[in-house]
Amino acid sequence: MSEPMIRLNRLTQSFDGVTVVDALSMDIEQGEIFGFLGHNGAGKTTTIQMLTTLARPASGTATVAGYDICNEPLEVRRRIGYVPENVRLYDTLTAAENLVFFARLSGVDAPARRVREVLELLDCTYLADKRVGGFSKGMRQRVGLAQAILHGPAVLFLDEPTSGLDPMGIKMLRDLVMRLNTEFGMTIFMNTHLISEIAKTCTSIAVLSHGKLVYHDRIEAVTARYGDDAALEELYLSLTPVGRLAEVA
């Protein structure tokens, strides 16, 4: 059996003595669309920050595309793309200028040509020569996705990608994610708290509560056991503090 695309082994993070990610262990296989559910402050973003090598874990290890996040960060970075929750870019530059800069930093050959290709792929070439400063959240999200896939990463990390988007934007993003997964074989790691998105997009899910992994399974197993979105929501609520509070009440 081949090595999983992402492997977490007791991955832990703490700030000022408070543990925010607590000994997280799980495997995510190549080609999966993985949905990482959790309440606000559960530790989802912190987990992504560790896996993308933006932050060093307090303890534990993880590998991404077969490379250790602590010992081989540059190798990990060559194989990942990342779209933060709020995509921030150089506002005074155009979308294409921003993308060419990030493409060059990623070591992409012929960056201008590659930027055009990616903008065409994402159906947003009309944004190329516009200054980012005037972009809506949806437009930024598209350019954010573009910068993440310029170098053809094996793993794409998305942090709350649909946050703040209108229903059209959400559908557009969902379609793009599915396409990147099916056409280019990218493994997708997606933080979200939208249960409907999980059911429509993901092949496996995990639920994080107060930094602890409380659930991890393939989506078929979840839907077979819990049925539709509403049942999935019940599962989520039963695993998170909000749900437990409701039970107590």
Add this chain to the structure above:
Amino acid sequence: MQGAPSPGWLIVRQSASFVLRERTVALLSLMFVVLVLISAWLGWSATSTVNRIYLDAAAFLKSAGQPVPTNPVLDISPLSLMRNMSVYVALIGALSAIVIGNRLVGLDRKAGVLPLIGIRPLGRDAYAAGKIAALIGLILALGAVAGVVAVATFLVLPAITLTGLQWAQLAGFMAVTTLYMGIFGLIGLAAGAAARSETVGLLVPVTLWLTLTFILPQLTANLNPTAAINPISALAIPPDTSFFHWAAIVLGPVSLADAYKFASAGLLDYLPQGIASPSFIPPVITLVLATGVAAAFAWRALTRLSMTEGEYNV
């Protein structure tokens, strides 16, 4: 991938081009260039006026059959006509360098792009080295502008011919000038990377610059601020009291504006007889040491800059 620029070089190029697009940086740099030109013009004007008066007087004296004294322009070192430049460098040059250093990292932080840079195959040390290299390039460019103006001034003055040693002294002055601006650029870079907010990142180095330029010279040489902006009166002998004796020992080594002015006066041959730097460390050594310390601070701040929380707190 052969021939592709390294990520560190990309940081250098991108940072420098971003900073040059900044209106504040452009205005300050322009002001620096204008003041450098004015300082050269002041020196040229004073020298050529004296020279013209001398030539008229010499012609009159000669026609009257009286002895002609030597040209006073030739009594002083021609290099000294550049003395005003040392004042402008200490004022606007250092301030420009602070703003350039601050913006080099501040633009990334303000834009909020650090996470997107942080996930590229680029080490934190390459990022830091790129920013410092960009700063060095921009400060060298400012120094080069001042150097070209100085050289052009000497080339257009017909009464003045510099010896080989004097050209070397002028080159030394330009090197010291660039070094001095570099110190403030590094301080600006360090503060821009370490401060939590954009305002503090700019306020700290500017306060330091004000202290070094106007306050420390008062404590080490009893020099009032208006005297500090005159190249000659800035070179004062401190009163012979125990306070100034101890102030020179304690504060002399960190009084960078004093060190720069004394180094400049020595190199441009306008240091008055009997006046020496109050510090026990030679001025040029002080500037070299300060550059090392500022570079260490900048390196530390840049390599510790959080790629997840590096955005300024507004």
